Amino acid sequence: xxxxxxxxxxxxxxxxxxxxxxxxxxxxxxxxxxxxxxxxxxxxxxxxxxxxxxxxxxxxxxxxxxxxxxxxxxxxxxxxxxxxxxxxxxxxxxxxxxxxxxxxxxxxxxxxx
Numbered sequence: 533x534x535x536x537x538x539x540x541x542x543x544x545x546x547x548x549x550x551x552x553x554x555x556x557x558x559x560x561x562x563x564x565x566x567x568x569x570x571x572x573x574x575x576x577x578x579x580x581x582x583x584x585x586x587x588x589x590x591x592x593x594x595x596x597x598x599x600x601x602x603x604x605x606x607x608x609x610x611x612x613x614x615x616x617x618x619x620x621x622x623x624x625x626x627x628x629x630x631x632x633x634x635x636x637x638x639x640x641x642x643x644x645x
Contacts, residue, residue, distance in 0.1 A: 537579035540588050543571050548602060552613060555602055559615040564599035570618065574605040577638045586625035593622050603641055616640065 545560055548569055560569065570592055574580065592598055601621050603614045621640070628634040 536581040536584055537576045539573045541571050543569055545569050554613045563615045564617045566599040568597045570598045570601045572601050572603045574641055577641055582628045586629045589622040589625050593618050
């Protein structure tokens, strides 16, 4: 487990789809498509270091080919996945840092099971 409440990695979309049958190619395309995606594994939404997350998302939006973020979060039924556009998630993270309120970010990351 990381100490900041999440891990963020780049992944090739084909590998991501192969390793995670809960994610479909249509979800990736609807969120912005691309060959590379970011994978945000949330360990605890309340323990996330928002400033660090916002900074990492901003870096990837400028210098990475990724346009989508596949978010995984543990639930009682196992791991739930949500695919979001990178600019949308970056905007929520920036807003959470600016307002010092992460409720909208937590709601966006909450799995829809």
